[in-house]
Amino acid sequence: MPRWIAFVVGLVAATVLMLHVRRYPVLTYDDAFISLRYAQRLLDGHGLTWTEGPPVEGYSNLLWVLGCALLAAAGVDLLEAPVVLGISSAIATIASLIYAFPPRTWVESVPAFTGAMFIALAGPIGLWAVAGLEGCLVAALLAWSFVLLRPLLDGKTDDWKSVLAPSIPLALLCLSRPDAPLFIVIICAFLLLRSRSLQAAARAVALGLLPGLVTLAQVVFRLAYYGDWLPNTARAKVAFTAARLESGTQCVASAGLSSYALWVPALFALYVAWRDPSRRPRILLGLTLVAGWTSYTATVACQPYGFRMLIPSYVLLAFVVAEALDWVQAHGRAAQTGAWLLSVTLLSAFGWAQQAEKNIVLAREQRPPVTELAATIGNTLREAFGDRDPLLAVDAAGAIPFYSGLRSIDMLGLNDAHIARHRSESFGQGIQGHELGDGAYVLSREPDIIVANRLGSGRLAFVGGREIETDPRFDQDYRRVLMHGDHPVPTDFYAFCRLEGRIGIERSDESVRIPGYLFADGKGTRAQTDGTKPLGARFERFSEATLEGVELPAGTWRFTPVGDGAFELSARPLSTGARPVRLREDAVLVLAESSVLDVTVTASPPALLVEVFAERVAN
Structure with missing residues (x-):
């Protein structure tokens, strides 16, 4: 009984x-995905690591990480x-x-x-x-x-x-x-x-x-x-x-x-x-x-x-x-x-x-939970750039890196040994786990994508983000892009993308390919895909989208927009102070010397710009 x-x-x-x-x-808690990322990488044969490079102990729950990995190895979804x-x-x-x-x-x-x-x-x-x-x-x-x-x-x-x-x-x-x-x-x-x-x-x-x-x-x-x-989390x-x-x-x-x-x-x-x-x-x-x-x-x-x-x-x-x-x-x-x-x-x-x-x-x-929105960001970045192996820098080191699967930098230091030791005199006065940062260090790593705050805000946040914004390299090398993803929940978010590098402008001796998504500045355009084409700039209303700071060597260049819809192109060399040159189908742009351009694309909805292809037709 x-x-x-x-x-x-x-x-x-x-x-x-x-x-x-x-x-x-x-x-619902973003840090849970830090533990899951360690478990996933352990199952994938990468050891107890959060990303490539020297291992860092960014977890404070070893038995939990091992338990999740063991259940996943036994057939339970991670x-x-x-x-x-x-x-x-x-x-x-x-x-x-x-x-x-x-x-x-x-x-x-x-x-x-x-x-x-x-x-x-x-x-x-x-x-x-x-x-x-x-x-x-x-x-x-x-x-x-x-x-x-x-x-x-x-x-x-x-x-x-x-x-x-x-x-x-x-x-x-x-x-x-x-x-x-x-x-x-x-x-x-x-x-x-x-x-x-x-x-x-x-x-x-x-x-x-x-x-x-x-x-x-x-x-x-x-x-x-x-x-x-000590665990790196304790230092951070x-x-x-x-x-x-x-x-x-x-x-x-x-x-x-x-x-x-x-x-x-x-x-x-x-x-x-x-x-x-x-x-x-x-x-x-x-x-x-x-x-x-x-x-x-x-x-x-x-x-x-x-x-x-x-x-x-x-x-x-x-x-x-x-x-x-x-x-x-x-x-x-x-x-x-x-x-x-x-x-x-x-x-x-x-x-x-x-x-x-x-x-x-x-x-x-809180519905949907922040982590579901972050999952959309991670999934979108993986689908758009996963095959190019870019380096991602984030403030929220959980769901976005986990779902993206990309190499990552934790800008708040939980999973970064350098930042965790980069304490200021005011450490301990702010929000726990959100006080550290080293903008110069992050930029020296040349991340291809920077996602600020928890859900990709339009301004960089925290100590490291504020340092990055004041660094001249940031204005020169990065452009803010408004992106959209749908899985698991529709989400708009900003990402700061590097002009050159793994996901940026592609160059050869005679051509330059400018990814269309770089034109998605949020002023009538946002970066998304229709599922059959690469990530591009979707025009949601009649608007002009300008990409500043595109470098081209001297020569005669023909520009061609690639995508769905009717596009008008213009370019303005900044070094000469010239007025914009309209680049119609047969028009060319003659550069007597290496120049930095502002390239503008004009289109109406539902145009999708995949890339702008520039070909040098004469030296």
Whole structure:
């Protein structure tokens, strides 16, 4: 009978979780695609790398990357792997609470039911079960570690297996996040302080041995493979400043306001710990871990979107509340009834507050998600230029590089070792992960395409973008192009494209090919394709489209527009200050010396300009 009760409780909580999860679009967080790009390149035989060149550790969730890659290797679509792993981890977290508080009767199932339902209703867990990063995996590993620690905490066993059992999920936890060793330090210190014998102290130290060895092994791997002892993400994000502490405290406070129905009863557990010595170690360790992790998060890493970094605190508080309810229900039938009434009240308040939290609402209601729009940008760039192997520079290093499959530069430094070390004196005062940049370095790499901000804005953004805009090479070498893509959702975006190079003007001794898309300046034209022709400039109204700064050597040149529609061409040599020369079918342009031209194309819709072909007919 108790097993059936546990099964039903788990089924109810898992059903609520799935209904909750369905409210969120999947893979909504751009950084999730950084992990997926590492997984994809690992599967393709390129190792744990984000792009070609020296490898950089731009992830902070090794086990998650490997888990996604393993699922994909087993036949799961790579884009579905994070969802499968996230939901499975959330269900495993629910299972841990039911295992820790096995219901003996229906009436006595309130601790298991309440703890499991807190997990199922928690906004961060519902969101991150499908948003694409490791939050729920961390939750599951921490939850099962906490469950398997109970024999050690209760002092009911001298078996060394009781040390090995929790050390395995704790070791895996250290592979899930580079900051997870904080949990191990707190747990081992707690056990050491409670130890009353050398054997108990030895078990406390031994508990941290396997997680410590795993952490050390990852550091050795990091040094050997990436040439650094810290993840590159830490160099690009972590700063201990008053500004970070202030924003982190505000983030924690915001999460606290929407989860009062969880942490307020957790405070009651302190009274339970005072009254019941047998429960005291479990409650005090749980609250100590909550305090330690929440303080760390407030200092270093709290981001309001979905409160991913606070998921461990939600899980531990659910255990503490379940422990308190287990104590309450042990005091007779009336107490059991009161526990159920309290449980229903708390869960109702918690569920409502979670769904009303503005940062959860933002993730739930943003349709289409930013990552779907970014997917269109990536797909468009891949279809247009993938066969030419261009170099792409981006601010958003997730979905656009992932879907494009192009060699890339991360202009914010998460996946670039040089930029991550290029800190200014004001580092730590701005938005975490968006403070770095080195415009001169990016331009020295000569990227063929630059996509600014999250979705290809018309102005370059952040530190590196502002530096690029003031660099004379940018005005000379790049042109802003308005592009359009349709898959998976229709999207217009700007890209800054290099005039010369892999996707730019093609030259030979006697001819010059100017790609039509370079004329798509957004003033009546945009770059797109009809599916049968290369990317070109689509004229959406009668307009003139001018491409400035086209260099031609001396000679007599005949210009021919290539595409669908009627076009008129004109060119104006800038060096002579001459008036524009209309280039009709038989007209030629005579250049006595090498010149820089402004080339203008005039057309009416629905003309599509694929290229302008210039042929030298005489020297």
